[in-house]
Every structure is written in structure tokens, then in C-alpha cells.
Amino acid sequence: MTRDERIAENLGLVHACANRFRNRGMEYDDLFSAGCIGLCKAADGFDEALGFAFSTYAVPAILGEIRRLFRDGGAVKVSRTLKERARAAQKVQETLATALDRAPTVCEIAEQLGVSEFEAAELLNIAKPPISLTEFDEDGERQTDIPVPSGEEEIQTRLALDAVLGALPETDRRLIELRYYKGLTQVKTAEALGLSQVQVSRRERAILLEMRKRLTG
Numbered sequence: 001m002t003r004d005e006r007i008a009e010n011l012g013l014v015h016a017c018a019n020r021f022r023n024r025g026m027e028y029d030d031l032f033s034a035g036c037i038g039l040c041k042a043a044d045g046f047d048e049a050l051g052f053a054f055s056t057y058a059v060p061a062i063l064g065e066i067r068r069l070f071r072d073g074g075a076v077k078v079s080r081t082l083k084e085r086a087r088a089a090q091k092v093q094e095t096l097a098t099a100l101d102r103a104p105t106v107c108e109i110a111e112q113l114g115v116s117e118f119e120a121a122e123l124l125n126i127a128k129p130p131i132s133l134t135e136f137d138e139d140g141e142r143q144t145d146i147p148v149p150s151g152e153e154e155i156q157t158r159l160a161l162d163a164v165l166g167a168l169p170e171t172d173r174r175l176i177e178l179r180y181y182k183g184l185t186q187v188k189t190a191e192a193l194g195l196s197q198v199q200v201s202r203r204e205r206a207i208l209l210e211m212r213k214r215l216t217g
Contacts, residue, residue: 003043003044006043006046006054007039007040007043010039010043010054010055010058011036011039013035013039013055013058013059013062013159014032014035014036014038014039014062015032015035016159017035017059017062017063017066018031018032018034018035018066021066021070024070026069026070030069031066031069034065034066034068034069035062035065035066037065038058038061038062038063038064038065038066039058039061039062041061041065042054042057042058042061042062043058045057045061046058053160053163053164053167053214054163055159055160055162055163056160056163059159059160085123086123086124088113088123089109089113089120089123089124090124092109092112092113093109093124096108096109096112106120106121106124109124161211164211164214165177165211167214168207168211171193172203172207174192174193175189175193175200175203175204175207176204176207176208176211178192178193179204186200186201186204
């Protein structure tokens with residue numbers, strides 16, 4: 001398979017990864033474009049001799065480029081109007097702190113701004129400097145790292161499993177789908193496939209062994 005063919009056949013991986021980052025402040029087209037860069041890099045560096053599926057190699061590269069997009073461009077877009085209102089809220093907060101000789105409450109700030117407490121809290125949050133999710137900044141200084149589950153491992157496992165399942169012969173694929181996706185018993189699966197329960201049992205063990213080998217290399 002040529003490089004271009006491999007890229008064309010695996011664009012679905014890019015869509016699958018990009019979809020996980022929808023509604024996080026980035027346009028989908030930007031997410032998809034970044035993912036395509038990762039896919040191209042994966043196609044350039046992939047070595048079939050290593051013995052594992054291309055999807056297993058490509059998904060981390062795709063996710064890496066999408067994460068880079070967020071690091072470089074920022075995931076949160078705040079309008080100019082909101083920024084100005086946030087700065088005003090921050091100024092009111094500072095003025096009240098000086099006048100009261102203590103930190104003002106959200107209620108007091110909201111009263112000065114003529115807005116609800118919820119809106120005042122929202123404006124104050126916008127006024128706070130953004131927290132970096134990267135480990136180091138451009139000068140090599142350590143930044144705040146927020147420990148949140150990325151879901152990468154789950155995505156990679158699911159995509160790799162889908163790739164291995166898709167490579168199975170039709171009957172084997174259907175057997176696994178009936179048993180593990182639809183939850184049918186071996187007896188019901190045997191009836192659906194026109195096989196005996198013993199045949200399903202033996203074939204199922206063989207298929208699972210083969211899938212495990214492909215997934216673990």
C-alpha cells in the first residue's frame with residue numbers, strides 16, 4: 001500500500017479523534033486539519049515490519065497534533081465585549097478591596113456592577129489569567145499542570161479494536177459482533193450463523209486469540 005493510499009483509507013481515524021474535541025472552542029475544520037497533519041506524519045514514519053496495525057501507530061500522532069493546536073492557539077475564545085466587562089469587574093473588585101480593607105464578596109461586586117451574582121462571578125472568572133495545561137513554557141519554566149483524564153488510552157484501544165475487527169473475515173466478524181456487541185449466547189449466535197454451538201465455541205476462542213495477537217503485536 002502506498003503512502004497516499006494509507007492516508008486516504010485512514011481518514012476515518014482523524015474524524016474519530018477530532019469528534020472527541022468538539023465544542024471545546026475550536027472549529028471542527030481546524031481540528032480535522034491538525035489531525036490530518038498527524039496522519040501524514042504517521043504514514044511517513046510507519047514501518048510494517050514492526051507487526052502492529054497502522055491505526056495503533058497513527059492515533060497517538062493524530063491526537064498529538066490536535067493537542068498542539070490547543071496549546072498553540074488556545075481552546076477558549078472570549079469576545080472583546082466580555083473581556084472589557086471582565087476588566088471592569090476586576091477593577092471594581094480591586095476598588096472595593098481597598099475601600100473595605102478586605103476581599104469583597106461576589107454579592108457586593110454584583111451590586112456595584114448592577115448585574116446578578118452569577119454574572120459577576122462569571123466575569124471575574126474571565127478576568128483571571130488562563131491556566132496553562134502544558135508542562136513547561138517557552139523559557140523552560142514549569143507551569144501549572146491540571147491532572148484530568150485525557151481519554152486517549154480509551155480512544156486508542158477502541159480504534160485499534162475496530163481496525164482489527166474490520167480486518168476479520170465476514171463470518172468471524174459477525175460472530176464477534178453477535179457475541180460481544182449484541183450480547184447473544186453461543187447458542188443464539190450458532191443459530192444466526194447456521195453453525196453448531198460447539199463450532200461457535202471453538203471458532204470464538206481462535207478468533208479472540210488471533211485478535212489478541214494483533215493488538216499486542
